[in-house]
Amino acid sequence: MFLHQPVLREKVVDYLRPVLGEGSVVIDATVGSGGHAEALLRAGADRLIAVDRDPEALRRARQRLAEWGDRVTYVHEDFRHILKIALSHAPLGLVDAVLVDLGISMDQLKDPSRGFSFEQEGPLDMRMNPWDAETAERIVNQRSFEELVRIFREYGEEPRAEAVARAIVEARKREPITTTTQLAEIVRSVVRRRGRTDPATRVFMALRIAVNRELEGLDVFFVDAFHVLRVGGRLAVLAYHSLEDRVVKRIFHRLALPCRCEPQVGVCVCEGQPLGRVLTPKPERPDRAEVRQNPASRSARLRVIEKLAPVRFRDLVYREPKPRVSWPGGTG
Ligand SMILES: C[S@@+](CC[C@H](N)C(=O)[O-])C[C@H]1O[C@@H](n2cnc3c(N)ncnc32)[C@H](O)[C@@H]1O
Structure with missing residues:
Protein backbone atom coordinates (compact mmCIF):
# COMPACT_ATOMS: atom_id res chain seq x y z
CA MET A 1 0.00 0.00 0.00
CA PHE A 2 2.88 2.37 0.79
CA LEU A 3 5.64 2.59 -1.80
CA HIS A 4 8.08 4.37 0.50
CA GLN A 5 10.44 2.21 2.52
CA PRO A 6 11.83 3.95 5.60
CA VAL A 7 15.60 4.23 5.26
CA LEU A 8 17.92 2.90 8.03
CA ARG A 9 14.80 2.21 10.07
CA GLU A 10 16.43 -0.12 12.61
CA LYS A 11 19.38 2.24 13.15
CA VAL A 12 17.07 5.21 13.68
CA VAL A 13 15.11 3.24 16.27
CA ASP A 14 18.29 1.97 18.00
CA TYR A 15 19.63 5.51 18.41
CA LEU A 16 16.34 6.87 19.72
CA ARG A 17 15.28 3.88 21.86
CA PRO A 18 17.04 5.09 25.03
CA VAL A 19 14.78 8.18 25.16
CA LEU A 20 11.51 6.38 24.34
CA GLY A 21 9.17 4.89 26.95
CA GLU A 22 6.32 6.00 29.16
CA GLY A 23 5.60 9.71 28.93
CA SER A 24 8.02 10.23 26.02
CA VAL A 25 7.16 12.73 23.28
CA VAL A 26 8.69 12.50 19.80
CA ILE A 27 8.45 14.92 16.90
CA ASP A 28 8.67 13.24 13.50
CA ALA A 29 9.30 16.43 11.53
CA THR A 30 8.92 14.69 8.15
CA VAL A 31 6.37 11.97 8.81
CA GLY A 32 5.81 11.18 5.10
CA SER A 33 4.11 7.81 4.80
CA GLY A 34 4.69 7.13 8.50
CA GLY A 35 7.21 4.27 8.21
CA HIS A 36 9.70 5.63 10.78
CA ALA A 37 6.86 6.93 12.94
CA GLU A 38 5.27 3.49 13.11
CA ALA A 39 8.60 1.91 14.10
CA LEU A 40 9.13 4.54 16.82
CA LEU A 41 5.64 3.99 18.25
CA ARG A 42 6.23 0.23 18.30
CA ALA A 43 9.57 0.83 20.05
CA GLY A 44 7.86 2.73 22.87
CA ALA A 45 7.24 6.36 21.86
CA ASP A 46 4.32 7.41 24.04
CA ARG A 47 3.20 10.44 22.01
CA LEU A 48 4.17 11.37 18.47
CA ILE A 49 3.82 14.75 16.83
CA ALA A 50 3.64 13.97 13.11
CA VAL A 51 4.62 16.93 10.94
CA ASP A 52 4.60 17.28 7.16
CA ARG A 53 4.15 20.16 4.76
CA ASP A 54 2.33 17.83 2.35
CA PRO A 55 -1.34 17.26 3.31
CA GLU A 56 -1.41 14.10 1.16
CA ALA A 57 1.52 12.65 3.19
CA LEU A 58 -0.33 13.43 6.42
CA ARG A 59 -3.37 11.59 5.06
CA ARG A 60 -1.22 8.50 4.35
CA ALA A 61 0.42 8.72 7.79
CA ARG A 62 -2.97 9.00 9.47
CA GLN A 63 -4.06 5.82 7.69
CA ARG A 64 -0.94 3.91 8.71
CA LEU A 65 -0.89 5.14 12.30
CA ALA A 66 -4.65 4.83 12.92
CA GLU A 67 -4.20 2.15 15.61
CA TRP A 68 -2.38 4.66 17.87
CA GLY A 69 -5.43 6.94 17.95
CA ASP A 70 -4.92 10.21 19.81
CA ARG A 71 -1.37 9.31 20.83
CA VAL A 72 -0.47 10.83 17.43
CA THR A 73 -1.04 14.52 16.65
CA TYR A 74 -0.94 15.51 12.97
CA VAL A 75 0.44 18.93 12.07
CA HIS A 76 0.40 20.40 8.56
CA GLU A 77 3.37 22.72 8.82
CA ASP A 78 6.85 23.44 7.50
CA PHE A 79 9.32 21.90 9.96
CA ARG A 80 11.21 25.18 10.02
CA HIS A 81 8.48 26.32 12.42
CA ILE A 82 9.48 23.65 14.92
CA LEU A 83 9.66 26.09 17.87
CA LYS A 84 6.00 27.00 17.34
CA ILE A 85 5.05 23.34 16.74
CA ALA A 86 6.70 22.20 19.99
CA LEU A 87 5.20 25.07 21.99
CA SER A 88 1.73 24.29 20.64
CA HIS A 89 1.80 20.50 21.04
CA ALA A 90 4.39 19.40 23.65
CA PRO A 91 4.37 19.94 27.41
CA LEU A 92 6.54 23.03 28.11
CA GLY A 93 7.52 22.94 24.43
CA LEU A 94 10.09 20.21 25.11
CA VAL A 95 10.36 16.73 23.58
CA ASP A 96 12.52 13.63 23.99
CA ALA A 97 13.43 13.11 20.35
CA VAL A 98 13.21 14.76 16.96
CA LEU A 99 13.54 12.82 13.72
CA VAL A 100 14.17 14.57 10.40
CA ASP A 101 14.17 12.49 7.20
CA LEU A 102 14.87 15.02 4.45
CA GLY A 103 13.74 15.01 0.81
CA ILE A 104 10.65 13.40 -0.64
CA SER A 105 9.07 9.98 -0.33
CA MET A 106 8.55 7.35 -3.01
CA ASP A 107 4.82 7.87 -2.61
CA GLN A 108 5.27 11.50 -3.69
CA ASN A 212 10.49 23.86 -2.10
CA ARG A 213 13.39 26.06 -0.92
CA GLU A 214 14.75 22.92 0.70
CA LEU A 215 18.14 24.34 1.68
CA GLU A 216 16.91 27.68 3.00
CA GLY A 217 17.21 28.15 6.74
CA LEU A 218 18.27 24.56 7.40
CA ASP A 219 21.06 25.68 9.76
CA VAL A 220 18.65 27.67 11.93
CA PHE A 221 16.16 24.80 11.80
CA PHE A 222 18.67 22.25 13.14
CA VAL A 223 19.55 24.54 16.04
CA ASP A 224 15.84 25.05 16.72
CA ALA A 225 15.21 21.29 16.55
CA PHE A 226 18.00 20.84 19.12
CA HIS A 227 16.49 23.67 21.15
CA VAL A 228 13.15 21.86 21.62
CA LEU A 229 14.84 18.77 23.08
CA ARG A 230 14.88 18.28 26.83
CA VAL A 231 18.37 17.73 28.24
CA GLY A 232 19.21 14.09 27.42
CA GLY A 233 16.98 14.16 24.33
CA ARG A 234 18.18 13.14 20.86
CA LEU A 235 18.01 14.62 17.36
CA ALA A 236 18.41 12.26 14.38
CA VAL A 237 18.80 13.53 10.83
CA LEU A 238 18.76 11.54 7.58
CA ALA A 239 20.18 13.52 4.65
CA TYR A 240 20.43 12.42 1.02
CA HIS A 241 22.17 15.44 -0.53
CA SER A 242 25.75 16.44 0.21
CA LEU A 243 24.75 20.11 0.69
CA GLU A 244 22.22 19.12 3.37
CA ASP A 245 24.56 16.68 5.08
CA ARG A 246 27.26 19.36 5.21
CA VAL A 247 24.92 21.66 7.14
CA VAL A 248 24.00 18.88 9.61
CA LYS A 249 27.66 18.00 10.15
CA ARG A 250 28.68 21.64 10.72
CA ILE A 251 25.86 22.42 13.15
CA PHE A 252 26.39 19.20 15.13
CA HIS A 253 30.11 19.96 15.30
CA ARG A 254 29.41 23.44 16.66
CA LEU A 255 26.92 22.11 19.19
CA ALA A 256 29.56 19.72 20.50
CA LEU A 257 32.32 22.35 20.85
CA PRO A 258 33.29 23.27 24.41
CA CYS A 259 33.13 27.01 23.50
CA ARG A 260 31.21 28.70 20.70
CA CYS A 261 31.96 32.35 21.52
CA GLU A 262 33.15 34.74 18.85
CA PRO A 263 36.87 35.43 19.22
CA GLN A 264 36.39 39.23 19.32
CA VAL A 265 34.06 38.98 22.35
CA GLY A 266 37.20 38.25 24.34
CA VAL A 267 35.42 36.39 27.14
CA CYS A 268 33.52 33.15 27.15
CA VAL A 269 29.77 33.74 27.58
CA CYS A 270 28.66 30.21 26.74
CA GLU A 271 30.09 28.82 29.98
CA GLY A 272 32.48 26.48 28.22
CA GLN A 273 30.29 23.42 28.25
CA PRO A 274 29.42 21.44 25.13
CA LEU A 275 25.71 21.62 24.42
CA GLY A 276 25.66 18.24 22.73
CA ARG A 277 27.45 14.96 22.16
CA VAL A 278 27.58 13.60 18.63
CA LEU A 279 26.64 9.91 18.75
CA THR A 280 27.69 9.26 15.15
CA PRO A 281 31.32 10.39 14.72
CA LYS A 282 30.96 8.85 11.26
CA PRO A 283 27.50 8.99 9.69
CA GLU A 284 25.59 5.71 9.49
CA ARG A 285 25.09 4.51 5.91
CA PRO A 286 22.77 1.82 4.54
CA ASP A 287 24.51 -1.50 3.93
CA ARG A 288 24.62 -3.27 0.59
CA ALA A 289 21.56 -5.36 1.32
CA GLU A 290 19.45 -2.26 2.03
CA VAL A 291 20.71 -0.46 -1.08
CA ARG A 292 19.96 -3.53 -3.19
CA GLN A 293 16.47 -3.75 -1.77
CA ASN A 294 15.84 0.02 -1.79
CA PRO A 295 18.14 1.82 -4.27
CA ALA A 296 16.71 5.20 -3.19
CA SER A 297 18.56 4.75 0.12
CA ARG A 298 22.03 4.72 -1.45
CA SER A 299 23.02 8.31 -0.66
CA ALA A 300 21.54 8.36 2.88
CA ARG A 301 23.59 9.55 5.85
CA LEU A 302 22.25 9.37 9.39
CA ARG A 303 23.69 11.67 12.07
CA VAL A 304 22.50 11.74 15.68
CA ILE A 305 23.27 14.16 18.52
CA GLU A 306 22.35 14.01 22.20
CA LYS A 307 21.57 17.18 24.13
CA LEU A 308 23.74 17.82 27.19
CA ALA A 309 22.76 21.39 28.06
CA PRO A 310 20.22 24.02 27.02
CA VAL A 311 21.01 26.43 24.18
CA ARG A 312 21.17 29.96 25.58
CA PHE A 313 22.51 31.90 22.59
CA ARG A 314 21.11 30.33 19.44
CA ASP A 315 23.07 32.73 17.19
CA LEU A 316 26.38 31.51 18.54
CA VAL A 317 25.69 28.06 17.20
CA TYR A 318 24.41 28.53 13.69
CA ARG A 319 26.39 31.58 12.57
CA GLU A 320 29.90 31.16 11.26
CA PRO A 321 32.36 32.89 13.63
CA LYS A 322 33.39 36.28 12.25
CA PRO A 323 37.09 36.82 11.54
CA ARG A 324 39.07 38.42 14.34
CA VAL A 325 38.84 42.23 14.45
CA SER A 326 42.20 43.82 13.77
CA TRP A 327 42.49 47.31 15.26
CA PRO A 328 43.82 49.98 12.88
CA GLY A 329 47.37 50.92 13.78
CA GLY A 330 47.47 48.39 16.60
CA THR A 331 50.33 46.02 17.03
CA GLY A 332 48.67 43.39 19.14
C1 LIG B 1 11.76 11.12 2.91
S1 LIG B 1 10.12 11.54 3.25
C2 LIG B 1 9.87 10.91 4.86
C3 LIG B 1 9.49 9.49 4.88
C4 LIG B 1 9.14 8.96 6.25
N1 LIG B 1 10.26 9.00 7.16
C5 LIG B 1 8.57 7.54 6.18
O1 LIG B 1 9.15 6.64 6.80
O2 LIG B 1 7.57 7.33 5.50
C6 LIG B 1 10.25 13.26 3.58
C7 LIG B 1 8.93 13.93 3.91
O3 LIG B 1 9.27 15.20 4.46
C8 LIG B 1 8.35 16.16 3.99
N2 LIG B 1 9.04 17.46 4.05
C9 LIG B 1 10.10 17.87 3.32
N3 LIG B 1 10.46 19.11 3.67
C10 LIG B 1 9.62 19.49 4.66
C11 LIG B 1 9.50 20.67 5.45
N4 LIG B 1 10.30 21.73 5.26
N5 LIG B 1 8.56 20.70 6.41
C12 LIG B 1 7.73 19.63 6.62
N6 LIG B 1 7.79 18.50 5.88
C13 LIG B 1 8.73 18.42 4.92
C14 LIG B 1 7.99 15.70 2.59
O4 LIG B 1 6.72 16.20 2.21
C15 LIG B 1 8.00 14.18 2.75
O5 LIG B 1 6.71 13.70 3.05
Whole structure:
Protein backbone atom coordinates (compact mmCIF):
# COMPACT_ATOMS: atom_id res chain seq x y z
CA MET A 1 0.00 0.00 0.00
CA PHE A 2 2.88 2.37 0.79
CA LEU A 3 5.64 2.59 -1.80
CA HIS A 4 8.08 4.37 0.50
CA GLN A 5 10.44 2.21 2.52
CA PRO A 6 11.83 3.95 5.60
CA VAL A 7 15.60 4.23 5.26
CA LEU A 8 17.92 2.90 8.03
CA ARG A 9 14.80 2.21 10.07
CA GLU A 10 16.43 -0.12 12.61
CA LYS A 11 19.38 2.24 13.15
CA VAL A 12 17.07 5.21 13.68
CA VAL A 13 15.11 3.24 16.27
CA ASP A 14 18.29 1.97 18.00
CA TYR A 15 19.63 5.51 18.41
CA LEU A 16 16.34 6.87 19.72
CA ARG A 17 15.28 3.88 21.86
CA PRO A 18 17.04 5.09 25.03
CA VAL A 19 14.78 8.18 25.16
CA LEU A 20 11.51 6.38 24.34
CA GLY A 21 9.17 4.89 26.95
CA GLU A 22 6.32 6.00 29.16
CA GLY A 23 5.60 9.71 28.93
CA SER A 24 8.02 10.23 26.02
CA VAL A 25 7.16 12.73 23.28
CA VAL A 26 8.69 12.50 19.80
CA ILE A 27 8.45 14.92 16.90
CA ASP A 28 8.67 13.24 13.50
CA ALA A 29 9.30 16.43 11.53
CA THR A 30 8.92 14.69 8.15
CA VAL A 31 6.37 11.97 8.81
CA GLY A 32 5.81 11.18 5.10
CA SER A 33 4.11 7.81 4.80
CA GLY A 34 4.69 7.13 8.50
CA GLY A 35 7.21 4.27 8.21
CA HIS A 36 9.70 5.63 10.78
CA ALA A 37 6.86 6.93 12.94
CA GLU A 38 5.27 3.49 13.11
CA ALA A 39 8.60 1.91 14.10
CA LEU A 40 9.13 4.54 16.82
CA LEU A 41 5.64 3.99 18.25
CA ARG A 42 6.23 0.23 18.30
CA ALA A 43 9.57 0.83 20.05
CA GLY A 44 7.86 2.73 22.87
CA ALA A 45 7.24 6.36 21.86
CA ASP A 46 4.32 7.41 24.04
CA ARG A 47 3.20 10.44 22.01
CA LEU A 48 4.17 11.37 18.47
CA ILE A 49 3.82 14.75 16.83
CA ALA A 50 3.64 13.97 13.11
CA VAL A 51 4.62 16.93 10.94
CA ASP A 52 4.60 17.28 7.16
CA ARG A 53 4.15 20.16 4.76
CA ASP A 54 2.33 17.83 2.35
CA PRO A 55 -1.34 17.26 3.31
CA GLU A 56 -1.41 14.10 1.16
CA ALA A 57 1.52 12.65 3.19
CA LEU A 58 -0.33 13.43 6.42
CA ARG A 59 -3.37 11.59 5.06
CA ARG A 60 -1.22 8.50 4.35
CA ALA A 61 0.42 8.72 7.79
CA ARG A 62 -2.97 9.00 9.47
CA GLN A 63 -4.06 5.82 7.69
CA ARG A 64 -0.94 3.91 8.71
CA LEU A 65 -0.89 5.14 12.30
CA ALA A 66 -4.65 4.83 12.92
CA GLU A 67 -4.20 2.15 15.61
CA TRP A 68 -2.38 4.66 17.87
CA GLY A 69 -5.43 6.94 17.95
CA ASP A 70 -4.92 10.21 19.81
CA ARG A 71 -1.37 9.31 20.83
CA VAL A 72 -0.47 10.83 17.43
CA THR A 73 -1.04 14.52 16.65
CA TYR A 74 -0.94 15.51 12.97
CA VAL A 75 0.44 18.93 12.07
CA HIS A 76 0.40 20.40 8.56
CA GLU A 77 3.37 22.72 8.82
CA ASP A 78 6.85 23.44 7.50
CA PHE A 79 9.32 21.90 9.96
CA ARG A 80 11.21 25.18 10.02
CA HIS A 81 8.48 26.32 12.42
CA ILE A 82 9.48 23.65 14.92
CA LEU A 83 9.66 26.09 17.87
CA LYS A 84 6.00 27.00 17.34
CA ILE A 85 5.05 23.34 16.74
CA ALA A 86 6.70 22.20 19.99
CA LEU A 87 5.20 25.07 21.99
CA SER A 88 1.73 24.29 20.64
CA HIS A 89 1.80 20.50 21.04
CA ALA A 90 4.39 19.40 23.65
CA PRO A 91 4.37 19.94 27.41
CA LEU A 92 6.54 23.03 28.11
CA GLY A 93 7.52 22.94 24.43
CA LEU A 94 10.09 20.21 25.11
CA VAL A 95 10.36 16.73 23.58
CA ASP A 96 12.52 13.63 23.99
CA ALA A 97 13.43 13.11 20.35
CA VAL A 98 13.21 14.76 16.96
CA LEU A 99 13.54 12.82 13.72
CA VAL A 100 14.17 14.57 10.40
CA ASP A 101 14.17 12.49 7.20
CA LEU A 102 14.87 15.02 4.45
CA GLY A 103 13.74 15.01 0.81
CA ILE A 104 10.65 13.40 -0.64
CA SER A 105 9.07 9.98 -0.33
CA MET A 106 8.55 7.35 -3.01
CA ASP A 107 4.82 7.87 -2.61
CA GLN A 108 5.27 11.50 -3.69
CA LEU A 109 7.80 10.66 -6.40
CA LYS A 110 5.69 7.96 -8.02
CA ASP A 111 2.49 10.02 -8.16
CA PRO A 112 2.52 11.53 -11.69
CA SER A 113 0.07 14.28 -10.70
CA ARG A 114 2.73 15.78 -8.37
CA GLY A 115 5.24 16.29 -11.19
CA PHE A 116 8.35 15.11 -9.30
CA SER A 117 9.29 12.38 -11.75
CA PHE A 118 10.23 12.31 -15.42
CA GLU A 119 9.19 8.67 -15.77
CA GLN A 120 5.53 9.48 -16.39
CA GLU A 121 3.80 12.45 -17.93
CA GLY A 122 2.56 14.96 -15.38
CA PRO A 123 2.28 18.71 -14.76
CA LEU A 124 5.57 20.47 -13.93
CA ASP A 125 4.54 21.10 -10.35
CA MET A 126 6.92 19.62 -7.72
CA ARG A 127 5.41 21.44 -4.74
CA MET A 128 5.44 19.44 -1.51
CA ASN A 129 2.81 21.83 -0.19
CA PRO A 130 0.18 22.45 -2.88
CA TRP A 131 -0.68 25.78 -1.19
CA ASP A 132 2.75 27.24 -2.00
CA ALA A 133 2.87 29.65 -4.94
CA GLU A 134 6.10 28.61 -6.66
CA THR A 135 5.97 25.67 -9.10
CA ALA A 136 8.62 24.06 -11.31
CA GLU A 137 6.66 25.35 -14.31
CA ARG A 138 7.04 28.93 -13.14
CA ILE A 139 10.75 28.52 -12.52
CA VAL A 140 11.42 26.84 -15.86
CA ASN A 141 9.38 29.36 -17.89
CA GLN A 142 10.11 32.57 -16.01
CA ARG A 143 13.57 32.53 -14.44
CA SER A 144 16.52 34.04 -16.30
CA PHE A 145 19.19 31.94 -18.03
CA GLU A 146 21.69 32.86 -15.26
CA GLU A 147 19.30 31.86 -12.50
CA LEU A 148 18.56 28.50 -14.17
CA VAL A 149 22.31 27.84 -14.48
CA ARG A 150 22.75 28.60 -10.78
CA ILE A 151 19.92 26.25 -9.78
CA PHE A 152 21.16 23.34 -11.91
CA ARG A 153 24.78 23.85 -10.89
CA GLU A 154 24.31 24.52 -7.19
CA TYR A 155 21.46 22.17 -6.31
CA GLY A 156 21.92 19.49 -8.99
CA GLU A 157 25.71 19.63 -9.41
CA GLU A 158 24.88 19.28 -13.13
CA PRO A 159 28.10 19.67 -15.16
CA ARG A 160 26.07 20.68 -18.27
CA ALA A 161 24.08 23.34 -16.39
CA GLU A 162 24.67 26.05 -19.02
CA ALA A 163 23.72 23.79 -21.93
CA VAL A 164 20.52 22.71 -20.17
CA ALA A 165 19.56 26.30 -19.30
CA ARG A 166 20.23 27.39 -22.90
CA ALA A 167 18.08 24.55 -24.29
CA ILE A 168 15.25 25.50 -21.91
CA VAL A 169 15.41 29.18 -22.85
CA GLU A 170 15.31 28.27 -26.56
CA ALA A 171 12.46 25.77 -26.14
CA ARG A 172 10.26 28.13 -24.11
CA LYS A 173 10.47 30.74 -26.90
CA ARG A 174 8.53 28.27 -29.07
CA GLU A 175 5.96 27.18 -26.47
CA PRO A 176 5.65 27.08 -22.66
CA ILE A 177 7.19 24.01 -20.99
CA THR A 178 4.37 22.54 -18.94
CA THR A 179 4.94 18.80 -18.49
CA THR A 180 7.58 16.57 -16.90
CA THR A 181 8.15 14.58 -20.10
CA GLN A 182 8.57 17.76 -22.16
CA LEU A 183 11.28 19.00 -19.80
CA ALA A 184 12.98 15.58 -19.60
CA GLU A 185 13.23 15.46 -23.42
CA ILE A 186 14.80 18.93 -23.51
CA VAL A 187 17.41 17.87 -20.92
CA ARG A 188 18.11 14.57 -22.70
CA SER A 189 18.76 16.50 -25.93
CA VAL A 190 21.86 18.10 -24.36
CA VAL A 191 22.99 15.75 -21.53
CA ARG A 192 24.42 12.33 -22.33
CA ARG A 193 23.34 9.28 -20.33
CA ARG A 194 25.85 8.21 -17.65
CA GLY A 195 25.45 4.53 -16.92
CA ARG A 196 21.96 3.68 -15.78
CA THR A 197 21.12 7.14 -14.48
CA ASP A 198 18.68 9.12 -16.60
CA PRO A 199 20.24 12.39 -17.85
CA ALA A 200 17.28 14.34 -16.43
CA THR A 201 17.85 13.14 -12.85
CA ARG A 202 20.04 16.01 -11.60
CA VAL A 203 17.94 18.74 -13.23
CA PHE A 204 14.74 17.38 -11.71
CA MET A 205 16.34 17.14 -8.26
CA ALA A 206 17.66 20.71 -8.57
CA LEU A 207 14.24 22.05 -9.55
CA ARG A 208 12.56 20.22 -6.66
CA ILE A 209 15.03 21.78 -4.22
CA ALA A 210 14.45 25.24 -5.71
CA VAL A 211 10.63 24.95 -5.75
CA ASN A 212 10.49 23.86 -2.10
CA ARG A 213 13.39 26.06 -0.92
CA GLU A 214 14.75 22.92 0.70
CA LEU A 215 18.14 24.34 1.68
CA GLU A 216 16.91 27.68 3.00
CA GLY A 217 17.21 28.15 6.74
CA LEU A 218 18.27 24.56 7.40
CA ASP A 219 21.06 25.68 9.76
CA VAL A 220 18.65 27.67 11.93
CA PHE A 221 16.16 24.80 11.80
CA PHE A 222 18.67 22.25 13.14
CA VAL A 223 19.55 24.54 16.04
CA ASP A 224 15.84 25.05 16.72
CA ALA A 225 15.21 21.29 16.55
CA PHE A 226 18.00 20.84 19.12
CA HIS A 227 16.49 23.67 21.15
CA VAL A 228 13.15 21.86 21.62
CA LEU A 229 14.84 18.77 23.08
CA ARG A 230 14.88 18.28 26.83
CA VAL A 231 18.37 17.73 28.24
CA GLY A 232 19.21 14.09 27.42
CA GLY A 233 16.98 14.16 24.33
CA ARG A 234 18.18 13.14 20.86
CA LEU A 235 18.01 14.62 17.36
CA ALA A 236 18.41 12.26 14.38
CA VAL A 237 18.80 13.53 10.83
CA LEU A 238 18.76 11.54 7.58
CA ALA A 239 20.18 13.52 4.65
CA TYR A 240 20.43 12.42 1.02
CA HIS A 241 22.17 15.44 -0.53
CA SER A 242 25.75 16.44 0.21
CA LEU A 243 24.75 20.11 0.69
CA GLU A 244 22.22 19.12 3.37
CA ASP A 245 24.56 16.68 5.08
CA ARG A 246 27.26 19.36 5.21
CA VAL A 247 24.92 21.66 7.14
CA VAL A 248 24.00 18.88 9.61
CA LYS A 249 27.66 18.00 10.15
CA ARG A 250 28.68 21.64 10.72
CA ILE A 251 25.86 22.42 13.15
CA PHE A 252 26.39 19.20 15.13
CA HIS A 253 30.11 19.96 15.30
CA ARG A 254 29.41 23.44 16.66
CA LEU A 255 26.92 22.11 19.19
CA ALA A 256 29.56 19.72 20.50
CA LEU A 257 32.32 22.35 20.85
CA PRO A 258 33.29 23.27 24.41
CA CYS A 259 33.13 27.01 23.50
CA ARG A 260 31.21 28.70 20.70
CA CYS A 261 31.96 32.35 21.52
CA GLU A 262 33.15 34.74 18.85
CA PRO A 263 36.87 35.43 19.22
CA GLN A 264 36.39 39.23 19.32
CA VAL A 265 34.06 38.98 22.35
CA GLY A 266 37.20 38.25 24.34
CA VAL A 267 35.42 36.39 27.14
CA CYS A 268 33.52 33.15 27.15
CA VAL A 269 29.77 33.74 27.58
CA CYS A 270 28.66 30.21 26.74
CA GLU A 271 30.09 28.82 29.98
CA GLY A 272 32.48 26.48 28.22
CA GLN A 273 30.29 23.42 28.25
CA PRO A 274 29.42 21.44 25.13
CA LEU A 275 25.71 21.62 24.42
CA GLY A 276 25.66 18.24 22.73
CA ARG A 277 27.45 14.96 22.16
CA VAL A 278 27.58 13.60 18.63
CA LEU A 279 26.64 9.91 18.75
CA THR A 280 27.69 9.26 15.15
CA PRO A 281 31.32 10.39 14.72
CA LYS A 282 30.96 8.85 11.26
CA PRO A 283 27.50 8.99 9.69
CA GLU A 284 25.59 5.71 9.49
CA ARG A 285 25.09 4.51 5.91
CA PRO A 286 22.77 1.82 4.54
CA ASP A 287 24.51 -1.50 3.93
CA ARG A 288 24.62 -3.27 0.59
CA ALA A 289 21.56 -5.36 1.32
CA GLU A 290 19.45 -2.26 2.03
CA VAL A 291 20.71 -0.46 -1.08
CA ARG A 292 19.96 -3.53 -3.19
CA GLN A 293 16.47 -3.75 -1.77
CA ASN A 294 15.84 0.02 -1.79
CA PRO A 295 18.14 1.82 -4.27
CA ALA A 296 16.71 5.20 -3.19
CA SER A 297 18.56 4.75 0.12
CA ARG A 298 22.03 4.72 -1.45
CA SER A 299 23.02 8.31 -0.66
CA ALA A 300 21.54 8.36 2.88
CA ARG A 301 23.59 9.55 5.85
CA LEU A 302 22.25 9.37 9.39
CA ARG A 303 23.69 11.67 12.07
CA VAL A 304 22.50 11.74 15.68
CA ILE A 305 23.27 14.16 18.52
CA GLU A 306 22.35 14.01 22.20
CA LYS A 307 21.57 17.18 24.13
CA LEU A 308 23.74 17.82 27.19
CA ALA A 309 22.76 21.39 28.06
CA PRO A 310 20.22 24.02 27.02
CA VAL A 311 21.01 26.43 24.18
CA ARG A 312 21.17 29.96 25.58
CA PHE A 313 22.51 31.90 22.59
CA ARG A 314 21.11 30.33 19.44
CA ASP A 315 23.07 32.73 17.19
CA LEU A 316 26.38 31.51 18.54
CA VAL A 317 25.69 28.06 17.20
CA TYR A 318 24.41 28.53 13.69
CA ARG A 319 26.39 31.58 12.57
CA GLU A 320 29.90 31.16 11.26
CA PRO A 321 32.36 32.89 13.63
CA LYS A 322 33.39 36.28 12.25
CA PRO A 323 37.09 36.82 11.54
CA ARG A 324 39.07 38.42 14.34
CA VAL A 325 38.84 42.23 14.45
CA SER A 326 42.20 43.82 13.77
CA TRP A 327 42.49 47.31 15.26
CA PRO A 328 43.82 49.98 12.88
CA GLY A 329 47.37 50.92 13.78
CA GLY A 330 47.47 48.39 16.60
CA THR A 331 50.33 46.02 17.03
CA GLY A 332 48.67 43.39 19.14
C1 LIG B 1 11.76 11.12 2.91
S1 LIG B 1 10.12 11.54 3.25
C2 LIG B 1 9.87 10.91 4.86
C3 LIG B 1 9.49 9.49 4.88
C4 LIG B 1 9.14 8.96 6.25
N1 LIG B 1 10.26 9.00 7.16
C5 LIG B 1 8.57 7.54 6.18
O1 LIG B 1 9.15 6.64 6.80
O2 LIG B 1 7.57 7.33 5.50
C6 LIG B 1 10.25 13.26 3.58
C7 LIG B 1 8.93 13.93 3.91
O3 LIG B 1 9.27 15.20 4.46
C8 LIG B 1 8.35 16.16 3.99
N2 LIG B 1 9.04 17.46 4.05
C9 LIG B 1 10.10 17.87 3.32
N3 LIG B 1 10.46 19.11 3.67
C10 LIG B 1 9.62 19.49 4.66
C11 LIG B 1 9.50 20.67 5.45
N4 LIG B 1 10.30 21.73 5.26
N5 LIG B 1 8.56 20.70 6.41
C12 LIG B 1 7.73 19.63 6.62
N6 LIG B 1 7.79 18.50 5.88
C13 LIG B 1 8.73 18.42 4.92
C14 LIG B 1 7.99 15.70 2.59
O4 LIG B 1 6.72 16.20 2.21
C15 LIG B 1 8.00 14.18 2.75
O5 LIG B 1 6.71 13.70 3.05
